[in-house]
Amino acid sequence: ANDQGNRTTPSYVAFTDTERLIGDAAKNQVAMNPTNTVFDAKRLIGRRYDDPVVHSDMKHWPFQVINDGGRPKVEVEYKGDMKSFYAEEVSSMVLTKMKEVAEAYLGKTITNAVITVPAYFNDSQRQATKDAGTIAGLNVLRIINEPTAAAIAYGLDKKVGGERNVLIFDLGGGTFDVSILTIEDGIFEVKSTAGDTHLGGEDFDNRMVNHFVSEFKRKHKKDITDNKRAVRRLRTACER
Numbered sequence: 094a095n096d097q098g099n100r101t102t103p104s105y106v107a108f109t110d111t112e113r114l115i116g117d118a119a120k121n122q123v124a125m126n127p128t129n130t131v132f133d134a135k136r137l138i139g140r141r142y143d144d145p146v147v148h149s150d151m152k153h154w155p156f157q158v159i160n161d162g163g164r165p166k167v168e169v170e171y172k173g174d175m176k177s178f179y180a181e182e183v184s185s186m187v188l189t190k191m192k193e194v195a196e197a198y199l200g201k202t203i204t205n206a207v208i209t210v211p212a213y214f215n216d217s218q219r220q221a222t223k224d225a226g227t228i229a230g231l232n233v234l235r236i237i238n239e240p241t242a243a244a245i246a247y248g249l250d251k252k253v254g255g256e257r258n259v260l261i262f263d264l265g266g267g268t269f270d271v272s273i274l275t276i277e278d279g280i281f282e283v284k285s286t287a288g289d290t291h292l293g294g295e296d297f298d299n300r301m302v303n304h305f306v307s308e309f310k311r312k313h314k315k316d317i318t319d320n321k322r323a324v325r326r327l328r329t330a331c332e333r
Contacts, residue, residue: 095194102194105132106186108171115190127155127325129169133295134187136267137165137180138225139218146290153299155321181221185228192229206231212238212272212286239263240272241281250276258284267293294332301331 095102097117107119107130114122123130136150142160151158157168159177166177188208195203208226210219219236226233240261244250249259256277263270270288274281305327310316317323 094198096197102187102191103132104134104184104187105130106134106183107131108169108176110172113171113186115186124322124325124329127321129156129171131156131167131169131178131183133267134167134180134183136290137167138184139180139215139221140165149291155325181225182228184222184225188226188229188231192231204230204232205234207235207237207242208233209237209239209242211268211270211290212240212283213270213288213290238272238283238286240270240274240283240286244274244276244281250279250281263288265293267291267295269293298328298331302328305331 094100095116099117102116103120105114105116105119105123107114107122107126109122109126109129119130120132133150133154137147137158140147141163142158142165143163147158147165158165159168160166161177161179164179166179167183168175168177170176188206192203192206206226208222208231210222214222223233223236240263243261243263244259249257256275259274259276261270261272261274263272268288268290269292270286272286273284275284276282302324306316306318306324317327
């Protein structure tokens with residue numbers, strides 16, 4: 094568990110006039126500070142600014158994304174100044190937090206890490222994720238596929254001798270992935286993977302937010318989409 098007693102830590106980073114917040118602390122203040130609270134870095138990492146996926150996602154993000162030589166950067170106000178960060182820098186902040194959580198639990202310094210990524214991540218996304226780990230002060234031993242990690246976590250490599258086929262169904266916060274793995278003698282091979290990079294908890298929230306924005310407009314003849322704090326309060330209510 095992390096310092097809040099939770100077994101999961103939201104990948105949120107917030108910038109304020111006085112400090113930088115990561116995880117639960119960042120997510121808890123998002124309604125008051127939507128434009129300077131960054132999430133979904135995983136949907137930006139390793140992508141180009143002109144990627145249609147990036148522009149589709151930007152419609153839902155309250156924070157600003159700018160073009161820096163073809164690479165996307167998030168722009169926020171931090172301690173009174175405008176700052177911009179690449180997605181791997183934001184991810185490294187979350188990884189640094191997780192490093193601290195693990196060190197507090199184990200009571201020792203951690204340097205080596207294995208980081209998981211969706212099976213559909215391309216080389217650019219994998220390298221950028223590895224870079225995030227390096228920025229966080231980690232020696233990234235390997236980048237492995239999330240379905241493989243799930244199979245290991247459930248001990249599927251230990252349960253039956255001989256070759257076996259396994260289907261991993263993973264509905265997460267931002268993605269939905271189905272992968273077929275073969276496991277033999279402790280060796281995992283991803284045979285095929287399919288899914289939707291925009292079907293997860295975040296997307297269910299987006300659908301609900303859009304629905305209630307339309308309802309509010311219909312009932313009260315008022316469009317709240319220009320009011321980022323109102324939209325954030327609505328999103329928090331939808332998340333519940």
